[in-house]
Amino acid sequence: MRNLDVTTLRSFVAVADLGGVTRAAGVLNLTQSAVSMQLKRLEELLGVPLLDRSTRAIGLTAAGEQLLSYARRIVELNDEVMSRLTDQVFEGEIVLGVPHDIVYPAVPQVLQRFAHQFPRMKVNLITSFTRELKAQFQRGECDVILTTEAVLEAGGETLTTKPLRWVGSPGGSAWKQRPLRLAFGRFCIFRAGAIAALDQSGVDWEIAVETESDRTIEATVSADLAVHTMIDGTEPRHLEQIQHGGQLPDLGAQQINMYVTDKGRKQVIGHLADQLRQAYRAM
Known part of the structure; x- marks a missing residue:
């Protein structure tokens, strides 16, 4: 045998x-x-x-x-x-904070595996902007957070570095219009860099949608009324990367970083961090 x-x-x-x-x-x-x-x-x-x-x-x-x-x-x-x-001793709750635009495709798979391994642990997933998640982490309201940033701050680790892409409606033409209509959240960390890139390239633009709702942004962009920016590989099925042939500026790259608390339950939080690390490095 x-x-x-x-x-x-x-x-x-x-x-x-x-x-x-x-x-x-x-x-x-x-x-x-x-x-x-x-x-x-x-x-x-x-x-x-x-x-x-x-x-x-x-x-x-x-x-x-x-x-x-x-x-x-x-x-x-x-x-x-x-x-x-x-592992029956592991009971309680872990608060995981993830920016809305990088929840898919990795986080659901991680949560499923973690639930099998630690059935008595509850993972409370919250989604928000990077700035807000970092503020919550500093206040001790989150145990683990993921962020999308251009640089890594002290205490974090970079899981992967991915290019930032222009996204729009599948087969859409909004990206060809001038001024270019943009849909961004008020606190979106990609907003300033995208606008600076457009200004440097001489592309006229205007803010078509400014909101705190990611759903509103996705609905507007999928209706071909504006364009948006997302990390490569994280765009949902109802949006697609714009093949603009150089008519829109390059947006550079963004890091997906992770910050993990050093307070209590290190072993079980470490397991969750390991699974997040593996999932995002596989992207």
């Missing part, structure tokens, strides 16, 4: 999600050689290659893709059993 090792499967899933051994090793707190050795043992046990190493970016073979879904389920079941039988 041959048995799969959960630790090895966890490393395999991390490499598949993060796209490489180096990133996986950082998330798992292992050395690169240790992760590589685990993957080698797994391939020897199954007798098939799992990773396609023919290109610079590591990909999965057909067998690796087939194993991945099983590996996820085995790891999740392992974590659920361990949490239910050994």
Whole structure:
């Protein structure tokens, strides 16, 4: 009887999600050689290659893709059993703050996995602007926050750096109009940079919508009445990145940063932070 090792499967899933051994090793707190050795043992046990190493970016073979879904389920079941039988002391609430525009696609998956691992813990998700989330964190009202910023402040860590994109209605033409009609929140951290880029490029603009409601912004933009800016890969299905061919200025890049409290429940909060770290680095 041959048995799969959960630790090895966890490393395999991390490499598949993060796209490489180096990133996986950082998330798992292992050395690169240790992760590589685990993957080698797994391939020897199954007798098939799992990773396609023919290109610079590591990909999965057909067998690796087939194993991945099983590996996820085995790891999740392992974590659920361990949490239910050994982690009963973890009860209470964690307050997680995330800007509205980066909730998807990562946060729902993280919350689902965390709920399986710590069924007695409640995660209270709040969404707001980066400035407000940082103020709440400073007041001790949030345990973990994610932010979208151009720089990292003391006490935080950068999970990923992604380009900022112009977004509009699918197939829309609002981006061609001059003055360019913009939809922004009053406290949107991207607003000043986008306006400065337009001014520097000589593109006339006007504020079409100024609101505190992200839903209002999305509705206006999806109706092709204005354009907006979002981090690459976070746009919802009813919006799309504008292929403007250089007619709109480049917006540079933004960091997705994480700040974690150092007060109490470090172990369970650390688990949530680890899952957020892995999810956003995989984006």
